[in-house]
Structures are given as structure tokens and as C-alpha cells.
Amino acid sequence: MRGFLRKLLLAILALGALAALAYLSRRKIHLGDFTWSRFIHAVGQANVWLLLLSVLAIYGAYALRSLRWQQLSRYLGPSGFVEVYSATVMGFASIFILGRAGEPVRPLLLARKSRLPVVSMFGVWVLERITDFAGGVALAALSLLVFAGKLADAGLNTDWVENARAGGWLLLGILAAIVVLMLYFRLHGAGALERRLDYWHRSGGLKGWLAGIIAGFSEGLQAIRTASDLLIAVAYTAAHWGLVTLAYFWxxxxxxxxxxxxxxxxxxxxxxxxxxxxxxxLQLPGVGGGAQVASFIALTTIFGVEQEPAAAIAIVLWLITFAAPTLVGVPLLIHEGLSMGELRNLARDEAAAERAGKHVSLTRLAGGGSAGESGERG
Known part of the structure; x- marks a missing residue:
């Protein structure tokens, strides 16, 4: 139930944002005028070398993400870069294949490859999700507040940028709240609060979901013990999103x-x-959906790109930044002996175990007992 509520909340937020963008662009988008010949022409005019360079940038971003994961999990035990990188690529390939239902596969694969406890991997995963969310918020806030003049100089829709600046201040407030919350939990500890919420955790439902978030947050924050730990994590996050932005630019x-x-x-x-x-x-298995729509609306509304080339750019953005992991990830999954059916079962079993306050066992994947067996949270 809590997994459903979480997905429903995210879907409502994403739909609301997309609806707002669509409303602002209602005078600029006329799909009845769309012609496939212009779409094909736009694709044919693309610079292939820049596209290949952007693919390399995306795989470089996965390398930075892997280095950050090693940094965040180093107190749990040693892990090799090759193992973490391969599990990362396989995990994102699973998300592309299964949609958001495949998200738990990556920490499970990382636990298996690193031979570390599953429960600890999910704690690091929660912290990683928070840092990524903060990185995305920082991107939007910086572009709208710090670089608003450069956006106007580049010929972007100044009315849209000016109206969105209020949203930039809101995002900056959210980012500040995230930082304050992390500092509070790290300085005062979430263990006592987690113990107080033990009843919520056992009761399940929405209360169990909230208790699970606090537990995961508490576990993840154990990866940041010193100021240098925090600075390194921030540096890796900034470099990662900077490289992804460079891929978008190319x-x-x-x-x-x-x-x-x-x-x-x-x-x-x-x-x-x-x-x-x-x-x-809003991502459907294998076809995406929300990412392409958001890119298309942004390109036509903010950048003034015609519909056909905007559609071509949106699709290529999705193929390179969301689908590219499958080029390496799928062969690696096959090499590991994981079929699509097994990935679905793994994701479903993890969702069921999460509702019960546990995590699935990796015994059947690892071929025997290891440190990556099931553990309980809270």
C-alpha cells in the first residue's frame, strides 16, 4: 500500500507540473500541423559525432555515480569499482525495461556484487536518491535565478523565464530545507525517533511507509560521518549532474x-x-513517456523550437540518456543469468518484502549465503 501511495504522489506531482507546462504552451503547440517529413529531415540533419560524444558522457556520469556509491558505502565494507559500475549500469537498464518498478533491482545487484548487507545498501540508496533530488533542484534553481540573464541573452522565452523565477525561489527553499533536515538528522541522530516510530513500522500502511523512510534516511546518513564525507559526496553529485548537463548540451x-x-x-x-x-x-516500461513529453514542451515553449525538430530532439534525448544503459546493461544481465521474468520477480518480491518491513534475500541470485542476505529495517 505504501509503495502505491508513493507512486501515486509522484505521479500527481509530475502530472501537475506537466499540466502547467502544457497550459503555458497551449498557444505554441499545434499537433495538427505536425509533418513526418520535417521530423525525418530534422533527424537527418543531426551531428552524429556530438550524439556519440553525449553517449560517452552518459556512461561517464555512471562512472561518477559509481564512485559516489563507493564513497557512501565505504564504511560498510570494501567494494570494487568494476563491480559497482557493472551493477549500476545493469540497474538502470532494469529501470528502463521495467519502469519505476525496477528501481529496487539496482541496490539488490549492488549488494550482491559488493557482498554487502541488503538493508545497508537500501540505506545508501535512500541517501543517493536524496542527493540526486537535491541536485535536480539545484539545477533548476541555478538556471532560473543565477543564470536568468544568460537564458535571456540566448533568446529563450523571457516571459516564461520571468514567470518561472518565482518557482526558482521555491526550489531554492526546498533545497535549503533538505540541507537543514540532513544536518539535523546527522547531528541529533534519527535513531531515537526511529525507535519511537517502531509501532508505526509494524502497523504498515501509510504509517509504516513514513517509518520506513525515516529508517532508510537514518541508515543512509551513517555514510556521512565527517565534513570531508559530505564535501566529497557533494562534489561527486555536482560532477555527475554537470556531465549529464553537458550531454544535454551536446x-x-x-x-x-x-x-x-x-x-x-x-x-x-x-x-x-x-x-x-x-x-x-512518469515512466512506462521500455517506452518512457513523461520525459519525452516534458522535453518536447520545454523545447517548443521555452526555446521556440518547431514541433517536428522538438519531437526529434526529445526522442534522441530519451534514447541517449534513458535507453543507452541497455547497450551494456542488457548483455551484462544476460551474463549474470537474469532474465526479464526474473527481474520482474525480484522487483515484485522486494516490493512485497518492503511492505512487510524487510528486504528480499539474495541467496538465489548469489548462489549461496553471503553478507547480502535479507535483513529487517527498524
Whole structure:
């Protein structure tokens, strides 16, 4: 039940954001005028070398993500970069195949490859999700508040940017709240609060979901014990999202001829990425959906790109940034002996175990007992 409520809440937030974007762009989008010939022409005009460079940037971002994971999990035990990187790529390939239902697969694979406790991996995963969310918020806030002048100089829709600046201040407030919350939990400890919520955890439902979040947050924060730990995690997060933004910039530059009313600069790529991240909350297995719609609306509304090239850019963005992990991840999953059916079962079993306040055992995956067996939370 708590998993359903969480997904429903995320879906409502993403739909609300997309609906607001669609309303603002209602005078600019006329799908009845869409022609496939112009779409194909836009694809044919793309700079292939820049697209290949963006693929390398995405795989480089996975490397930075893997290094950050090693940093966050180093107090739990040693882990090799190759093992963490392969599990990371396989995990994101699973998300592409299964949609958001495949998200628990990655920490399970990381626990297996690193031979570390599953419960601890999920604690690190919660912390990673929080840092990624903060990174996305920072991207949007920086582009709208710090680089608003550069967005206007590049020819973006100044009315939209000016109206969105209020949202930028709101995002900055959210980012500050996240930092304060993390500092409070780290300094005062979440253990006492977690023990007080033990009844909630055992009762399940919404109360159990809230208790589970606090438990995961508490476990994850154990990865940050010193100021240097925090600075390194922030540095890896900034470098990761900076490289992803660079991939977006290169993809947009690959379609430079499509940007007639505006130009693409790095702050513009930051804003495009932030909008796409909102849409990515609505992801269907294997086809995406929300990410492409968000990119398309941003390109037509904010950047003034025509519908056909905007659709081409949105699809290529999705293929490179969301589907690219399957090029390496799927062969690795096959090598590990994991079929699509087994991935679905693993995700379903983890969801059921989470509702019961546990995590699934990796015995059947690892071929025997290890430190990565099931553990209880809270």
C-alpha cells in the first residue's frame, strides 16, 4: 500500500507540473500541423559525432555515480569499482525495461556484487536518491535565478523565464530545507525517533511507509560521518549532474539548425534537464513517456523550437540518456543469468518484502549465503 501511495504522489506531482507546462504552451503547440517529413529531415540533419560524444558522457556520469556509491558505502565494507559500475549500469537498464518498478533491482545487484548487507545498501540508496533530488533542484534553481540573464541573452522565452523565477525561489527553499533536515538528522541522530516510530513500522500502511523512510534516511546518513564525507559526496553529485548537463548540451547542439529563435548555452541545457527530470517521474516500461513529453514542451515553449525538430530532439534525448544503459546493461544481465521474468520477480518480491518491513534475500541470485542476505529495517 505504501509503495502505491508513493507512486501515486509522484505521479500527481509530475502530472501537475506537466499540466502547467502544457497550459503555458497551449498557444505554441499545434499537433495538427505536425509533418513526418520535417521530423525525418530534422533527424537527418543531426551531428552524429556530438550524439556519440553525449553517449560517452552518459556512461561517464555512471562512472561518477559509481564512485559516489563507493564513497557512501565505504564504511560498510570494501567494494570494487568494476563491480559497482557493472551493477549500476545493469540497474538502470532494469529501470528502463521495467519502469519505476525496477528501481529496487539496482541496490539488490549492488549488494550482491559488493557482498554487502541488503538493508545497508537500501540505506545508501535512500541517501543517493536524496542527493540526486537535491541536485535536480539545484539545477533548476541555478538556471532560473543565477543564470536568468544568460537564458535571456540566448533568446529563450523571457516571459516564461520571468514567470518561472518565482518557482526558482521555491526550489531554492526546498533545497535549503533538505540541507537543514540532513544536518539535523546527522547531528541529533534519527535513531531515537526511529525507535519511537517502531509501532508505526509494524502497523504498515501509510504509517509504516513514513517509518520506513525515516529508517532508510537514518541508515543512509551513517555514510556521512565527517565534513570531508559530505564535501566529497557533494562534489561527486555536482560532477555527475554537470556531465549529464553537458550531454544535454551536446545533444541540443547536434540539432543546432533547429534552434532558430534561440541558441543553446549551458544554463539552457541545465533548465532543459531539470524539466525533463520532472517528466521522468512518469515512466512506462521500455517506452518512457513523461520525459519525452516534458522535453518536447520545454523545447517548443521555452526555446521556440518547431514541433517536428522538438519531437526529434526529445526522442534522441530519451534514447541517449534513458535507453543507452541497455547497450551494456542488457548483455551484462544476460551474463549474470537474469532474465526479464526474473527481474520482474525480484522487483515484485522486494516490493512485497518492503511492505512487510524487510528486504528480499539474495541467496538465489548469489548462489549461496553471503553478507547480502535479507535483513529487517527498524
Amino acid at each position: 545533444i541540443a547542439r547536434a540539432f543546432a539548425s533547429a534552434f532558430v529563435q534561440s541558441d543553446v548555452n549551458f544554463p539552457g541545457a541545465m533548465l532543459l534537464l531539470a524539466v525533463t527530470l520532472v517528466g521522468s517521474l
